[in-house]
Amino acid sequence: MTRIRFMPDDKWVTARGGQSVLDAARLARVPIRTRCQGRAACLMCKVHIEGEGIEPPSKQERLKLGVQEKNGLRLACQARVGRDSGADITVSVPEDRLKAIIRQKLLEQEDDSLW
Template sequence: MPQITFLPDNKKVQVAPGTTVLGAAAKAKVHIRTRCSGKAACLMCKVRVTSGSGLAGLNTNERLKLGGMDNEGYRLACQAKITGDVTVTIPEDPLKAAIRKQLEQQQEEGW
């Protein structure tokens, strides 16, 4: 069975071939943001392939939705199907990133 590793949490889980990255994340108890319940409508579930080639090729819908971001290693977790071992990085939530940056700035300013 293929194994997928989720970064930055470094959680690993084995899944049946054909499982989506989003489905594997749920099994591993790793949160990936989504609003459309896996229908490729919200585009919030982007992940970046860090290593391995264990994902099936892009389907037409995913290719259109990503608009070239696939060239940078991005995939939609709801559409990408696992075929072998792969490691993906889940980008930081934009709101959390903004809050983190603000807190870092306040620390630098001596708040």
């Protein structure tokens, strides 16, 4: 079993070996946008993954991501939790622009209320 932390929501879920990061995100109720239902076609499910407990990208995923893979980007629908992994993984999900703006405004309001 591997624990996955989804950021920026800071939600945790325990995943089985072989399970996709996209399926784990759904269990954690972390929304990751998709259009191809996990067939590695839409490239909308890109996430940044840190940690050793994830299987290396498949040939298909490497072809789809190109140089982006070298920057730690993976396709959540293709990235699979390692079979014998006990390590924690951190998955950063790019935020929707509108959600990022709202989060920033809320943080600014919190800062203002401290003064």
